[in-house]
Amino acid sequence: MKSRPHRVENRLQAELLMDRTWLRLLDVFAREGRGVADAARVLGVTTEWLFRRVRRLERAGLLSVQGARSRAGRAVKLYRAAAETFFVPFSLVPPETVGRQNRAQHLELFETAIGRTFLQAPFDQDGWGFVTARMPNGDVHLRIMREDGALWADLGDAAPVMVSGWHVLHLTPSDAHELQGELRALHGRYAQRTGEVPFLLGIFLADTSRVSGLEHAHGAAP
Numbered sequence: 001m002k003s004r005p006h007r008v009e010n011r012l013q014a015e016l017l018m019d020r021t022w023l024r025l026l027d028v029f030a031r032e033g034r035g036v037a038d039a040a041r042v043l044g045v046t047t048e049w050l051f052r053r054v055r056r057l058e059r060a061g062l063l064s065v066q067g068a069r070s071r072a073g074r075a076v077k078l079y080r081a082a083a084e085t086f087f088v089p090f091s092l093v094p095p096e097t098v099g100r101q102n103r104a105q106h107l108e109l110f111e112t113a114i115g116r117t118f119l120q121a122p123f124d125q126d127g128w129g130f131v132t133a134r135m136p137n138g139d140v141h142l143r144i145m146r147e148d149g150a151l152w153a154d155l156g157d158a159a160p161v162m163v164s165g166w167h168v169l170h171l172t173p174s175d176a177h178e179l180q181g182e183l184r185a186l187h188g189r190y191a192q193r194t195g196e197v198p199f200l201l202g203i204f205l206a207d208t209s210r211v212s213g214l215e216h217a218h219g220a221a222p
Contacts, residue, residue: 009092018099027081030081034080120160131145183203
């Protein structure tokens with residue numbers, strides 16, 4: 001029988017668990033006690049870098065010493081996470097703030113990756129830029145294009161792997177649920193694969209009918 005998630009009762013723990021960087025560090029210690037050097041090898045970081053973060057997780061009560069083992073004549077502390085999974089109630093963290101810091105960090109990483117893409121061939125050549133375009137539903141967007149009319153898609157396998165864009169869609173509730181299911185299924189299918197190159201994928205879909213800021217969008221209510 002699967003155990004229930006450990007309920008978090010303080011805001012410090014909740015804030016750390018909202019940040020996937022901290023969550024990934026904690027997860028290395030979730031299923032067994034590990035020494036810091038061993039965990040650092042798994043994560044691909046230095047022992048010194050990880051040790052400082054282990055101390056913070058320990059002070060927050062998310063990690064604790066579960067024993068020790070002898071190595072090269074000295075005792076190595078074994079750290080274990082407080083649980084394998086955690087439940088953070090919205091009474092500790094308002095729903096609108098969940099993941100905000102996480103998304104900001106990943107957006108910065110994404111923008112940096114895009115910047116480096118455009119320093120490489122073929123975009124290091126003159127003539128590339130963006131063209132404004134209009135979708136059938138009236139939403140306007142930007143497309144990467146060369147001045148002679150060649151599009152990103154025309155490069156085929158030579159095109160860097162990157163998808164970027166925000167689009168306003170006007171859907172029925174049924175269409176929106178269908179799209180939500182397809183996006184989850186698409187992510188799930190590729191999440192099972194194990195390749196050697198890391199890619200950052202972001203999936204965003206939200207009902208903005210009651211949120212100001214898109215009054216200009218085609219089809220928006222007056």
